[in-house]
Amino acid sequence: MYLGLKEMWHEKLRYSLLSGVLLLIALVVFMLAGLANGLSNGNRQAVDQWHATTVYLNKNANQTLSASQLTLADKKHIDGNTVAPLSNLSGTLRTSTNHLKTTASAFGTSRNSFLMPTVISGHKINGKNQLLISATLKDKGYHVGQKVRIGTTKRTVKIVGTYASSTYSIAPTVYTDTSTLNRLKDSPITTGKQQPINAFVTKKSQFKTAHHGNLQRLSIATFIENLPGYSAEQLTLNTMIYFLFVIALAVIGIFMFVLTLQKQALFGVLKVQGIGTSHIIAALLSQSVVMALIGIGLGLAITVGLAQIMPAGLPFVINWQAFGIYSLALLGAAVVGALLSWRTVAKIDPVVAIG
Amino acid sequence: MSTSVLELQHINKEFGHGHTAVTALADANFRVNAGEFVAIIGPSGSGKSTFLTIAAGLQTPTSGKVLLNGQALTQQSEKQRLAYRFNEIGFILQSSNLIPFLTVTEQFKLVDKMARRTFQKSATLKLLDELALSDVKDAYPNELSGGERQRVAIARALYNNPSVILADEPTASLDTPRSIDVVKRLADEAHHHNKAIVMVTHDQRLISNCDVVYRIEDGKMTRTD
Ligand SMILES: Nc1ncnc2c1ncn2[C@@H]1O[C@H](COP(=O)(O)OP(=O)(O)OP(=O)(O)O)[C@@H](O)[C@H]1O
Numbered sequence: 001m002y003l004g005l006k007e008m009w010h011e012k013l014r015y016s017l018l019s020g021v022l023l024l025i026a027l028v029v030f031m032l033a034g035l036a037n038g039l040s041n042g043n044r045q046a047v048d049q050w051h052a053t054t055v056y057l058n059k060n061a062n063q064t065l066s067a068s069q070l071t072l073a074d075k076k077h078i079d080g081n082t083v084a085p086l087s088n089l090s091g092t093l094r095t096s097t098n099h100l101k102t103t104a105s106a107f108g109t110s111r112n113s114f115l116m117p118t119v120i121s122g123h124k125i126n127g128k129n130q131l132l133i134s135a136t137l138k139d140k141g142y143h144v145g146q147k148v149r150i151g152t153t154k155r156t157v158k159i160v161g162t163y164a165s166s167t168y169s170i171a172p173t174v175y176t177d178t179s180t181l182n183r184l185k186d187s188p189i190t191t192g193k194q195q196p197i198n199a200f201v202t203k204k205s206q207f208k209t210a211h212h213g214n215l216q217r218l219s220i221a222t223f224i225e226n227l228p229g230y231s232a233e234q235l236t237l238n239t240m241i242y243f244l245f246v247i248a249l250a251v252i253g254i255f256m257f258v259l260t261l262q263k264q265a266l267f268g269v270l271k272v273q274g275i276g277t278s279h280i281i282a283a284l285l286s287q288s289v290v291m292a293l294i295g296i297g298l299g300l301a302i303t304v305g306l307a308q309i310m311p312a313g314l315p316f317v318i319n320w321q322a323f324g325i326y327s328l329a330l331l332g333a334a335v336v337g338a339l340l341s342w343r344t345v346a347k348i349d350p351v352v353a354i355g
Numbered sequence: 356m357s358t359s360v361l362e363l364q365h366i367n368k369e370f371g372h373g374h375t376a377v378t379a380l381a382d383a384n385f386r387v388n389a390g391e392f393v394a395i396i397g398p399s400g401s402g403k404s405t406f407l408t409i410a411a412g413l414q415t416p417t418s419g420k421v422l423l424n425g426q427a428l429t430q431q432s433e434k435q436r437l438a439y440r441f442n443e444i445g446f447i448l449q450s451s452n453l454i455p456f457l458t459v460t461e462q463f464k465l466v467d468k469m470a471r472r473t474f475q476k477s478a479t480l481k482l483l484d485e486l487a488l489s490d491v492k493d494a495y496p497n498e499l500s501g502g503e504r505q506r507v508a509i510a511r512a513l514y515n516n517p518s519v520i521l522a523d524e525p526t527a528s529l530d531t532p533r534s535i536d537v538v539k540r541l542a543d544e545a546h547h548h549n550k551a552i553v554m555v556t557h558d559q560r561l562i563s564n565c566d567v568v569y570r571i572e573d574g575k576m577t578r579t580d
């Protein structure tokens with residue numbers, strides 16, 4: 001410790017350079033993690049807000065909500081006390097004058113379903129052709145009392161309430177009842193048990209019998225994995241992050257190795273004086289850990305600072321849990337990077353230092 | 356008869372094998388007592404450094420015995436040999452004994468850190484004062500003169516209160532007046548502080564202060580009292 005820290009203090013420039021490189025790597029890791037989290041949120045926030053465990057889709061739908069065709073009557077296969085029907089329509093939310101236009105994800109469910117978000121202004125849906133909008137849309141200028149259309153239909157619905165911010169497929173959500181959504185979809189059947197829907201969502205349930213018709217049961221995690229584009233996006237960003245760990249490891253490893261080669265004579269003298277390999281490795285470790293901590297700390301601070309001034313359109317959301325794990329991974333890279341010089345240090349022969 | 360602090364018996368050291376083998380030491384016998392200042396003198400390549408590294412436990416002899424305070428050091432593990440060097444031996448090299456990024460005082464602090472004890476400030480200051488180094492106690496090695504550096508190395512070697520001090524040409528990088536000064540200080544430590552000090556040199560003029568002189572030629576050692 002003492003040896004390592006004293007040397008860093010004496011060679012501030014040299015060690016700040018490595019800290020600087022680690023800072024840049026940490027910064028990119030945190031930015032990518034923030035983007036991955038922001039995109040993930042944009043895709044799945046609404047699903048997370050359901051607090052559901054299971055989704056039932058048509059077994060031929062390839063686990064995709066929009067491709068799943070069911071009817072309300074299919075509920076007979078499912079046993080559970082909170083089973084909510086779900087319909088989905090993605091389209092442009094327009095005011096009648098076309099004054100405001102935004103892509104939105106519309107959900108339809110039964111009026112008293114647990115999927116219905118908690119209203120924070122206005123009132124719950126209590127009649128036909130009513131719509132709840134998320135706070136995100138309210139911020140864009142939509143408001144209670146407005147008449148709007150969704151998609152290409154000529155039919156209009158009236159905004160009656162708003163709820164907390166919520167997104168699905170990178171678009172803000174709106175909620176209405178099942179038959180209103182079917183009307184917006186211009187579906188031929190808009191009342192009764194034969195109405196088309198896309199899915200059932202439940203908190204706890206099972207199939208009533210071994211024969212459950214055309215239904216497939218999905219855990220909520222599987223459902224999220226299969227949201228359009230979700231896995232590919234997350235995999236791309238996460239792969240970049242993992243590569244950065246490898247780069248951090250290589251940078252630290254090479255830097256510490258080069259310094260070790262430069263200091264062979266000094267380490268030889270230390271060994272002559274009875275200060276052995278383990279003390280020297282401890283010094284290298286303390287140096288690389290301190291540099292990593294400085295780099296990670298500054299990287300975090302800059303990331304948090306940048307998050308404040310980022311344009312609102314950028315899907316960037318800080319996730320402290322992920323940041324914590326990635327910080328530990330970078331720290332691990334620093335530890336391993338320093339340990340890579342172990343053999344070199346162990347092989348330094350003190351006799352050479354004398355000769 | 357008092358036991359010697361350090362004694363080497365029938366030491367042979369060969370490098371390499373077969374017809375390329377080099378005999379660096381051939382049946383070398385050596386002993387030094389507390390309070391004695393011993394010189395080892397010989398031409399280049401005669402085996403002086405090899406002898407010191409064996410005495411310091413940095414190399415093992417091909418055959419023969421190293422005894423410290425009557426105890427044999429052969430067959431020790433690397434860890435035990437490190438501890439032996441740290442606790443029992445003070446080593447002074449030709450140059451670059453000092454750690455470049457520590458001030459004079461911090462060189463001593465490091466020894467205490469390694470020994471897991473608190474910094475013995477008054478002992479350090481006393482030692483620095485004895486060796487006329489008080490003015491440079493906060494300087495880094497590259498800010499010192501060659502003579503000052505070697506005096507710090509002597510103080511550093513003495514600091515851990517070792518049984519023996521081994522010095523490999525401690526004056527090689529110094530001019531004659533400074534060499535004489537450094538050797539006088541080593542003699543002082545031996546005679547007034549009852550240390551066993553072994554100094555390797557090839558400078559005939561520096562041995563007048565020594566109690567015992569070993570001459571070494573082609574690995575063969577002869578003693579003159
Ligand atoms: N590691 C080694 N491998 C092979 N030969 C060695 C090795 N170390 C020393 N020798 C040989 O052993 C002999 C004694 O070497 P040593 O370094 O002890 O001499 P020295 O008396 O210290 O010389 P100098 O005054 O030049 O420092 C020399 O012939 C040297 O070449």
Ligand SMILES: [Mg+2]
Pocket residue numbers: 355403404405
């Ligand atoms: Mg030599």
